[in-house]
Amino acid sequence: xxxxxxxxxxxxxxxxxxxxxxxxxxxxxxxxxxxxxxxxxxxxxxxxxxxxxxxxxxxxxxxxxxxxxxxxxxxxxxxxxxxxxxxxxxxxxxxxxxxxxxxxxxxxxxxxxxxxxxxxxxxxxxxxxxxxxxxxxxxxxxxxxxxxxxxxxxxxxxxxxxxxxxxxxxxxxxxxxxxxxxxxxxxxxxxxxxxxxxxxxxxxxxxxxxxxxxxxxxxxxxxxxxxxxxxxxxxxxxxxxxxxxxxxxxxxxxxxxxxxxxxxxxxxxxxxxxxxxxxxxxxxxxxxxxxxxxxxxxxxxxxxxxxxxxxxxxxxxxxxxxxxxxxxx
Numbered sequence: 555x556x557x558x559x560x561x562x563x564x565x566x567x568x569x570x571x572x573x574x575x576x577x578x579x580x581x582x583x584x585x586x587x588x589x590x591x592x593x594x595x596x597x598x599x600x601x602x603x604x605x606x607x608x609x610x611x612x613x614x615x616x617x618x619x620x621x622x623x624x625x626x627x628x629x630x631x632x633x634x635x636x637x638x639x640x641x642x643x644x645x646x647x648x649x650x651x652x653x654x655x656x657x658x659x660x661x662x663x664x665x666x667x668x669x670x671x672x673x674x675x676x677x678x679x680x681x682x683x684x685x686x687x688x689x690x691x692x693x694x695x696x697x698x699x700x701x702x703x704x705x706x707x708x709x710x711x712x713x714x715x716x717x718x719x720x721x722x723x724x725x726x727x728x729x730x731x732x733x734x735x736x737x738x739x740x741x742x743x744x745x746x747x748x749x750x751x752x753x754x755x756x757x758x759x760x761x762x763x764x765x766x767x768x769x770x771x772x773x774x775x776x777x778x779x780x781x782x783x784x785x786x787x788x789x790x791x792x793x794x795x796x797x798x799x800x801x802x803x804x805x806x807x808x809x810x811x812x813x814x815x816x817x818x819x820x821x822x823x824x825x826x827x828x829x830x831x832x833x834x835x836x837x838x839x840x841x842x843x844x845x846x847x848x849x850x851x852x853x854x855x856x857x858x859x860x861x862x863x864x865x866x867x868x869x870x871x872x873x874x875x876x877x878x879x880x881x882x883x
Contacts, residue, residue, distance in 0.1 A: 563603060567623065568648035570641045572632060576623035577616045577645060581607025585651045586878065587642060588615040591660020591684070593731050593795050595622045597782050598659065601867035602874065609875045616645060618662065620794025622786050630716065633797035635805045639669045643676050655878065657681035657822075659863060660831070661798055668809070670817050679848075679881050681822040681874065684831045684860055686838040689845055691813030695802040706755040709762055713799040722761050723792050728784035733766025735775055740828050740859035742772045754830060774864040820848045822877045824870065826858035851877045 564579045578596045580603040590598040596615035606613035617624040619641055620633060627633070642665070646654050656677050658666030663682040670680040671690075692698075695710075702708040713719050723730045736742035737753040744753060744767065753765040771780065787795070823839065823846070825832030832839070832854065842849050853873055855862055863870040 562607065568645060570619070570625065570644045570648075571637065572619050572627050572641065573625035574623075575616055575619070575625070575641055575645055575648075577614050578603065579612065579614045579649075580604060581611055581613050583610040583612050584878075584883070585612045585614065585646065585649060585654040587645060587654050587656050587666075588613065589618060589642075589656065589658035589662030589666050590615070590621070591658075591662045592798065593734065593783070593787065593792070594660070595783065595786050597779070598861075598864060602657075602863055602871060605867075605871035605875065606878070609878070611878065612649075614645070614649065616641075618665070618798075620790075620797055622790065626790060626794040630797050630800050631804065633794070634801040634808060635665060635668050636672070636808050638665050638798075639672055642669045643673055646676055652676070653678045655679045655681070655881065657683070657874065659683040660685055660860070663687075667817055668805075670819050670821075671812055671815060672809075674819060677819065679820040679822075680817060681824070681877065683824045683862060683870075684826060684829055686823060686825070686832065686835045687817060687821075687842075687846055688835065688838045689812070689814045689816065690806065690809035695806055703755045706757055709754050709756060710799055710802070712756045712762060713796050716793070716796075716800065719762070719796055720792050722763060723787075727787045727792070728780060730763055730766075731783055731787065732771060732775070732780055733763050733768065735861065736767040736770055736772055737765065738829070738860035739772035739774065739865060740826065740857055742767050742770050743828065743859055772859075772861075772865070774861065774867075816845050816847055818848050820850050820881055821846045822850065822874075823852045824862060824873060825854050826860055826862045826865070827854050827856045828858060829860045829862070831860060850880060 567574045588599040599615035656666040663685040667687045670677040699711045
């Protein structure tokens with residue numbers, strides 16, 4: 555298998571409905587698009603780009619709309635999920651391809667699944683990391699989140715008001731995202747997982763960071779890595795990233811025609827055994843025979859937290875390459 559390195563990466567700006575999408579490309583072969591989550595960037599896939607390229611794929615990690623060097627529209631509604639689906643289609647077209655495999659982590663997993671759901675003509679398979687697929691529909695999301703946490707506030711609700719979370723994060727972006735990463739990583743997450751100490755909840759009048767670990771970086775995050783992430787958000791601010799959360803009710807309305815619909819393409823799910831995104835949505839994973847009938851691989855990584863492709867890069871790379879190798883050409 556040929557060896558590749560960071561020097562083989564190519565940074566590009568391609569047209570998108572919002573203006574431009576920044577992407578990082580490595581390798582030749584079938585196109586695989588990699589979609590990051592919050593609060594990250596294309597850099598979250600730094601370990602996967604060379605591995606997929608070496609396995610014979612054209613691996614492309616994008617900065618999702620609102621992040622990095624991609625466009626950051628001012629209108630909150632510009633971040634509804636169908637707009638991001640359109641961005642993904644535009645990337646495929648700009649790269650001169652007709653179809654692609656999508657792999658997403660965190661919010662990227664939801665964007666990838668929705669892209670596969672509404673544009674099966676373009677996206678022939680989908681890999682989901684950390685966040686399970688749940689079909690559109692059900693109760694209005696804001697009502698569900700408002701009912702969580704009792705006397706405390708669920709972080710998604712906390713993110714809803716424009717400017718509120720920005721006021722917490724932006725005075726110390728580096729410290730905040732370091733704490734966020736530590737709170738959700740296996741080796742640094744708080745030992746107390748009860749709601750009283752859960753970093754997914756905010757005390758009334760408090761801050762999300764009040765429950766973040768302090769003074770320790772997870773093993774996967776070097777000071778240099780943190781510099782990369784922090785440098786981007788210090789330059790762009792946090793609003794573009796947070797606006798994704800502020801469109802969940804709009805997404806619910808936009809996808810009403812797809813309520814209950816399965817994603818039928820070949821699919822993969824990887825979750826962390828210690829990740830709340832996986833454990834809280836265990837029922838969604840159990841429903842995969844109905845909601846992901848094309849599922850060909852499902853793995854829960856024991857002792858792993860939320861950022862599994864960075865916490866366990868070698869294991870994640872092996873599982874991705876094995877899954878990709880089994881897809882119909």
